[in-house]
Amino acid sequence: MSSAHQVMLIKDLTANSQGFADHPDLYDANGNKLGLTNIVGSQPGVYSKAFTLLPKYNDYILTVICSATSCSASVALEHSPDGINWCDCALSDGSDCIAECDPVTNTCTVKIVDVPLLQYVRVKVYDITDNSIDCTVMLTHTMNY
Secondary structure (H helix, E strand, C coil): CEEEEEEEEEEEEECCCCCEECCCCCECCCCCECCCEECCCCCCCEECCCEECCCCEEEEEEEEEECCCCCCEEEEEEEECCCCCCEECECCCCCECEEEEECCCECEEEEEECCCCCCEEEEEEECCCCCCCEEEEEEEEEEEC
16 A cells, blocks of 8 residues: 655745845755855756655655746756765656746646656756746655555
8 A cells, every 4th residue: 555745855945036045955065054045047056955765665756836937947856875976867768857947837847757766865956047936846755555
């Protein structure tokens, strides 16, 4: 028997009028907590903290919900065998597991993860086009009992 669950990777990511965010769920590529950080424009991206996946988790879906009207962003799923060395999640067709957040076309974007994931996961949010961002990122999955 299985049931649906979710891991909240980033909740309610917003920026101030200058494009800066001071969000409790933001980290740099090395896993260091970020304080007030410019998230808009050509910066390298911000990351969620790493989450450990349990062996009984399966059937993953990367979900990005954006409610801002003028902002777009990209969200890439990464995974790791040890929580230190990170790899892009490549789907079965060879493409990276990236969800494009563009509320003009759709406020909810999902990407079905059709490959097994390593023990640790995180997301990178990058290419944020406007300071009106308002996004939540989660990894939905089933759990076998």
